[in-house]
Amino acid sequence: MTNPPYQENAYLYEQLEEHSRTLEHRVEERTHQLQREIRERRQAEEALRASEERWQLVLQGNNDGIWDCNLLTQETFRSPRWYEILGYQDDDIGTGAEEWTQRIHPDDRERILHCSQAYLKQQIPYYVQEYRLRCKNGTYKWVQDRGQAVWDETGQAIRIVGSMHDITERKQVEEDLRQREESLRRQQAALAQLTRQKAFHDGDLDIVLPLITKTAAQALNVERVGVWFFDADHSKIHQANLYELTPDRHSSGQELWVRDFPTYFQALETDEFIVVDDVSNNPLTRELLEQCFQPHQIASILDVPIQSGGKTIGGLCYEHVRHPRRWTVDEQNFASHLASMISLAIAVRNHQRAETALRLSEERWHLALRGNNDGIWDWDLRTNQVFLSARWKEMLGYGEEELPSHLEAWLTRMHPEDLDRVLAIHRAHLEGETPYYIAEFRLRCKDGHYKWILSRGQALWDESGVPVRIVGSHTDISDRKQAEENLRSAKLLADAANKAKSEFLANMSHELRTPLTAILGLAEVLLDEGGKTLTEKQQMYLATISQSGHHLLELINDLLDLAKIESGRMELNLAITEVRRLCDASLAFVREQAKQKGIYLSLRIASDVDTIWADERRIRQVLINLLSNAVKFTPAEGSVCLRVEGDPNHEVVHFRVVDTGIGIASESMQRLFQPFVQLESSFSRRYAGTGLGLALVRRVVDLHQGSISVASAMNWGSQFTVTLPWTNGQSELQSEPDPLLHPSWLNLSSLNPQFATDGIDSSGFGPILLIEDNEINGARIRADLERHGFQVTIACNGLEALQITQVRQPALVLLDIQIPEMDGLQMIRYLRAGDHLPTVPIIAITSLMLPGDRDRYLAAGVNAYLVKPLQFKHLLQAMEPFIGDGHSFPVNANLRSDTFAE
Numbered sequence: 001m002t003n004p005p006y007q008e009n010a011y012l013y014e015q016l017e018e019h020s021r022t023l024e025h026r027v028e029e030r031t032h033q034l035q036r037e038i039r040e041r042r043q044a045e046e047a048l049r050a051s052e053e054r055w056q057l058v059l060q061g062n063n064d065g066i067w068d069c070n071l072l073t074q075e076t077f078r079s080p081r082w083y084e085i086l087g088y089q090d091d092d093i094g095t096g097a098e099e100w101t102q103r104i105h106p107d108d109r110e111r112i113l114h115c116s117q118a119y120l121k122q123q124i125p126y127y128v129q130e131y132r133l134r135c136k137n138g139t140y141k142w143v144q145d146r147g148q149a150v151w152d153e154t155g156q157a158i159r160i161v162g163s164m165h166d167i168t169e170r171k172q173v174e175e176d177l178r179q180r181e182e183s184l185r186r187q188q189a190a191l192a193q194l195t196r197q198k199a200f201h202d203g204d205l206d207i208v209l210p211l212i213t214k215t216a217a218q219a220l221n222v223e224r225v226g227v228w229f230f231d232a233d234h235s236k237i238h239q240a241n242l243y244e245l246t247p248d249r250h251s252s253g254q255e256l257w258v259r260d261f262p263t264y265f266q267a268l269e270t271d272e273f274i275v276v277d278d279v280s281n282n283p284l285t286r287e288l289l290e291q292c293f294q295p296h297q298i299a300s301i302l303d304v305p306i307q308s309g310g311k312t313i314g315g316l317c318y319e320h321v322r323h324p325r326r327w328t329v330d331e332q333n334f335a336s337h338l339a340s341m342i343s344l345a346i347a348v349r350n351h352q353r354a355e356t357a358l359r360l361s362e363e364r365w366h367l368a369l370r371g372n373n374d375g376i377w378d379w380d381l382r383t384n385q386v387f388l389s390a391r392w393k394e395m396l397g398y399g400e401e402e403l404p405s406h407l408e409a410w411l412t413r414m415h416p417e418d419l420d421r422v423l424a425i426h427r428a429h430l431e432g433e434t435p436y437y438i439a440e441f442r443l444r445c446k447d448g449h450y451k452w453i454l455s456r457g458q459a460l461w462d463e464s465g466v467p468v469r470i471v472g473s474h475t476d477i478s479d480r481k482q483a484e485e486n487l488r489s490a491k492l493l494a495d496a497a498n499k500a501k502s503e504f505l506a507n508m509s510h511e512l513r514t515p516l517t518a519i520l521g522l523a524e525v526l527l528d529e530g531g532k533t534l535t536e537k538q539q540m541y542l543a544t545i546s547q548s549g550h551h552l553l554e555l556i557n558d559l560l561d562l563a564k565i566e567s568g569r570m571e572l573n574l575a576i577t578e579v580r581r582l583c584d585a586s587l588a589f590v591r592e593q594a595k596q597k598g599i600y601l602s603l604r605i606a607s608d609v610d611t612i613w614a615d616e617r618r619i620r621q622v623l624i625n626l627l628s629n630a631v632k633f634t635p636a637e638g639s640v641c642l643r644v645e646g647d648p649n650h651e652v653v654h655f656r657v658v659d660t661g662i663g664i665a666s667e668s669m670q671r672l673f674q675p676f677v678q679l680e681s682s683f684s685r686r687y688a689g690t691g692l693g694l695a696l697v698r699r700v701v702d703l704h705q706g707s708i709s710v711a712s713a714m715n716w717g718s719q720f721t722v723t724l725p726w727t728n729g730q731s732e733l734q735s736e737p738d739p740l741l742h743p744s745w746l747n748l749s750s751l752n753p754q755f756a757t758d759g760i761d762s763s764g765f766g767p768i769l770l771i772e773d774n775e776i777n778g779a780r781i782r783a784d785l786e787r788h789g790f791q792v793t794i795a796c797n798g799l800e801a802l803q804i805t806q807v808r809q810p811a812l813v814l815l816d817i818q819i820p821e822m823d824g825l826q827m828i829r830y831l832r833a834g835d836h837l838p839t840v841p842i843i844a845i846t847s848l849m850l851p852g853d854r855d856r857y858l859a860a861g862v863n864a865y866l867v868k869p870l871q872f873k874h875l876l877q878a879m880e881p882f883i884g885d886g887h888s889f890p891v892n893a894n895l896r897s898d899t900f901a902e
Contacts, residue, residue, distance in 0.1 A: 064163040069097060071120070071149075071157050076100065085143070085166050087136035105132035105140055120149055120157040127160070130167060142171040180330060183219075187334045190219045194341060203349030205240070208342065210250050213243035216318065216338050220331055221245075223321040224296065227306070227342065229314035234258060237265070237314065261287050269312045273332055274303040278324040293319075300325040302332065304339040308346050316342060375474035377457070379407070381430075382468055386410075395453075395476050397446035415442035415450055422455075425806055430459055430467045433833065435822065437472060438803050452481040456799075572615040572703055574873070579609050579653075582616055583642055586623035590640075594631045600639040609646040612653055613727035618700045625693045626657040626720050634661035634717075646726055652706075655722040664712040672710060673698040697722075705872055765883050766811025767791040771801045771827065772845075773819050781814070784872045798822025805831065810840060812882055814875075817846040817857075825860050832861035841882040843875075 065082025069075070074097045083090055086103070093099045104112055108131035119127040127147040132140040147162025194200065194215060199207035209227050216225040226242040239254040258265045267274055267284055277300050279285040279293050285301065292298070300320040305312045316339040318327075375392025379385075388405040396403070396413065403409050414422065418441035429437040437457040442450040457472020526534070526542050534542070583603055594601050612619075623642070630640045638660040645654045664672065673694045701708045704724050712718035768785060772778035773796050782792040793810070795801035798821040804810075813831065817824030824844060831837040844857055844865035857865050864878050 064165045066161075066163055067100075067147075068159070068161045070159055072159075074098075082164055085141065085164065086133060092136070100133075103134045105134065108132055116147075119147070120160065122151075122155070127162065130171075133164075141166060142168045180328075184330060187219050187330070187337075190215045191334075191337055191341075194338075200341065200345050201348065203345050203347075203352050205345060205349060208345045209241040210243065212316070212338055212342055213241050213250070216316070216335065217243050217245045219334065220318065222302075222318045224298070224319035226317045226319070227314065228317060229306070230258075230312075234269075240314070256292070260291075264288055268303060268305055268315050271305070273336070274301065274315075275327050275332065276301050277326050297321045299323050300327070302327045302335055304332075304335045306339050306342050306346075308343055308350075313346070314342075315339075373476075376472075377410075377474065378469070378471045380469055381459075392474055395451065395474060396443060402446075410443075413444040415444070418442055421807075429457075430470070432461075432465070434802060434830065435826070436799060436802070437470065438799050440477065440803065451476055452478045572618060574613055574615055576611050577614045577616040577619065578611055579605060579644055582620055583623070583644065586620050586627055587642060589624045590627045590631050593628070594640065597631065597634070597638075598636045599631055599634055602639065602641045603643075604641065605644040606646050608648075609644050609653055609726075612724060614704055614724060619704070619724070622697045622700050622722060623655060623657070625697050626722070629693065630657050630659035630661060630718070630720075634659045638717075648726070651726045652723050653726045655724070656719055658717065658719045660717040663714040663716050664710070664718055665714055669710065669712075673708075765790065767793055767808065768812045768814060769793050769795065769801065769804060769810035770814045771795045771798070771819055771824075772814070772816045773797060774816075777816075781872075781875070784875075788876070796820075798824075798827050801827060802830070805837060809837060812879065813837070813840055813842045815842055815844050817844055825856065828857070828860040828862060843878050 063081065065085050066077075066079035067082055068077040076095050076097055076099075078095070080090055083092065101109070101113070112129055112131045115124070115129055116127065118124045127149070128144070130142065130144045133143050134140055144165045144167045145162055146165075147160050149157045150159040150161075151157050194211060197207070197211060199211065213225040213227060216222065223245045224242065227240045228237045229240050230237050235258055237256050237258060239252050242251045242254075243249070244251075263284060264274075264287060274284065276282045276285050279289060279299060279301060285293065293301075296319070298319045298321055300323075302318040302320075304316045306314040306316060316335060318335060373391065375395050376387075376389040377392055378387040384407065386405050386407050386409075388403070388409065390400045393400060393403045411419070422439045422441045425434075425439045426437055428434050435458075437455070437459070439455050441453055441455065443453050444450055454475040454477045455472060456475075457470050459467045459470040462468050583605065587601055587603060591601060627640065627642065634640055640657070640659045643654075643656040643658065645656070646652075647654065698708055701722055701724070706722060706724040708723070709721050710718060711721075768790050770778060770781055770785075770792055772781065772794060775796075778794045778796075782794055785792045793804060793808075795804055796819075798819055800821075801819075802822075815824055815827060819827070822830075824846075828842060828844070831840070831842065841863045842861060844862045846853070846857075846865060854865075863882075866874060866878060
């Protein structure tokens with residue numbers, strides 16, 4: 001059955017409505033979907049824009065270079081910073097991957113390409129590589145790449161993005177650190193190697209120093225390394241060893257005066273290091289530049305002081321050449337270690353030397369105990385224990401076990417007359433009043449007789465000044481004491497005999513001259529008054545009487561002069577003497593005799609010699625004697641010359657008599673100046689004479705504080721030289737005295753030039769102590785003083801002088817500054833110390849006056865001093881103020897004398 005039409009339309013209409021509603025619903029859903037999509041697109045676009053902004057900010061602000069490589073096209077994006085790191089602009093290179101590959105350092109390229117491929121194939125988890133890239137200027141920079149790849153669904157890498165960071169500075173730091181570690185390892189190895197060397201443990205510097213310098217140069221790659229040491233007074237520094245790296249050689253010997261480079265050496269002695277990177281512009285090394293650095297192209301130095309006992313004794317010096325160098329702290333420490341090793345080696349050497357010295361000292365001590373003829377004693381003052389050697393006991397006749405080693409063994413055997421004196425000397429030394437203990441005393445032997453003993457010792461004091469020990473020796477001087485007694489007796493006998501001889505000669509000469517004068521006078525009267533009445537034969541007889549009488553008078557005068565000299569009664573009439581007049585008068589005396597023999601006489605006087613201070617008559621007597629001998633012993637047609645020369649440096653004048661005579665045999669020289677001796681003594685002598693002439697010459701010259709010498713050869717002639725002090729008396733008298741040469745209490749300008757040395761009254765004056773180690777000088781001074789009535793005791797050294805002063809106080813001390821055992825200044829200070837000899841006048845004698853010596857002598861307590869060569873009249877002038885009532889001290893002063901030379 002069919003539905004009516006209206007029913008079918010309704011159905012269709014309903015279907016249409018349903019479809020319309022469906023369409024509307026779908027449109028609404030689609031609209032919502034489109035709106036959502038539009039909104040999402042807008043959000044995506046906004047996110048993309050924000051991402052793009054962040055990307056640009058990253059590119060602009062990041063210090064790393066950014067890169068993005070499309071692995072499918074090999075096109076690569078590189079940020080501006082990437083180019084900047086390598087020194088490029090954006091358009092300097094292309095975008096291909098090969099632009100990167102070809103700039104990788106050849107040594108790194110294979111490694112980097114291999115690692116990048118392994119990462120893209122996912123064989124390694126991440127891509128981080130460090131390598132070198134070539135810059136635009138051709139240099140290489142170290143960079144670090146970090147990258148992240150993008151793979152497709154098949155695992156194929158299609159893109160890789162990353163950054164490049166400049167790590168050049170970090171790599172340089174790492175390289176520096178590596179080099180430092182390597183350098184430290186080398187230095188430690190070098191130090192370890194050195195410490196294993198036997199020479200360091202032996203203190204053998206001859207081996208140690210070359211090892212040190214070579215090791216130092218090689219370890220720090222320095223061209224020159226040297227070790228220098230100061231001398232004892234730090235006035236110089238000498239190069240003990242220098243090693244030069246390039247020629248591989250050692251040398252030594254260079255010296256530098258510290259005073260020439262005061263700034264540098266002050267720094268070396270006070271600073272821990274001297275570090276100069278460039279010596280050309282450093283004030284510390286400027287003074288060394290021209291002399292020491294430039295000749296060797298030294299540009300930089302590192303010097304380390306070498307210490308010993310807390311003092312700088314030298315330096316270890318590194319010298320880099322050709323260009324400046326910055327010395328690192330590690331290098332400075334290494335240099336300091338080596339300097340310390342040198343100090344250690346020196347300490348080892350000194351210790352071993354001390355041990356050796358101690359061992360040798362012990363050996364010498366035991367040898368001395370066994371073999372020395374002296375007895376040894378050792379007294380411990382803290383425990384009162386005493387050691388007496390076997391020889392000490394044997395000296396007194398005891399065996400080793402017969403005499404106990406106690407203090408009483410010494411005290412109970414000392415002679416009662418000596419005990420108090422010796423104990424006082426001993427006590428004075430322990431109290432520090434004397435530097436040494438020296439005493440002579442008698443000890444009783446086992447058989448009851450006494451021996452003379454010389455005891456010498458020295459104490460040891462602790463830190464507080466308390467004596468803790470005294471050690472010394474005993475010497476048996478009994479034979480010496482007996483010899484001294486015999487010598488005194490013999491001297492008394494000799495002095496008496498000599499005095500008797502001199503008095504006899506003087507008296508006999510005087511007695512002979514009186515009648516002889518009458519004989520000569522009467523002969524002369526007869527010749528003058530009876531010349532016309534006497535026959536020729538009578539006149540000849542009278543002439544013979546006169547000639548023989550004058551010859552006899554000459555011989556008597558010679559005997560009288562010799563007697564005067566030997567008895568000390570000859571006086572010199574000193575005055576300004578014109579040399580030309582003196583020589584002319586002397587030559588005039590022998591001119592006729594020379595003319596008769598056809599002998600040529602000549603005179604030569606140096607232009608600078610005008611006057612001398614002398615006894616003109618006596619010196620003329622000397623010259624006449626020498627000239628007479630020269631004429632007498634010179635054959636006919638020969639020559640005799642008198643030459644006068646001055647020596648201002650030694651302040652002497654030389655009178656030389658030169659002849660062409662027969663000469664003198666060498667074996668006869670020793671007898672030449674002896675009295676009553678003629679070299680030709682047979683009865684058939686050709687030449688007359690008494691043999692007194694040259695003896696008188698020597699004694700007159702000695703009185704002038706001069707000397708005479710002779711040079712001769714047989715058949716060639718002779719030269720006699722008389723040397724006298726050259727004192728320009730006239731200039732001294734006419735000018736103000738030099739305060740450095742003359743004391744204020746002795747104004748030479750007011751003295752009579754004819755100064756008589758016997759004007760000093762020595763009566764009542766106490767003994768004089770002469771401290772002089774030169775036997776000749778001591779004997780001459782003593783003889784001169786004793787000739788003027790003084791009592792003189794001679795000490796040959798300081799210790800002997802101390803011993804004498806402890807026994808008997810002198811009235812005056814004459815002290816040679818240069819004496820053994822104790823120098824003069826020590827002696828002066830000791831004599832002035834305490835109550836010993838605080839008021840006794842001391843006259844010092846020195847051979848050399850240096851700047852500052854005067855003040856030191858006066859400060860030590862000298863009252864006056866004289867400078868050698870010494871003239872005896874000056875000595876008497878210096879003594880004169882101390883001889884008389886009160887013996888008051890004059891102003892401290894000094895004298896310079898002329899002839900008493902060493």
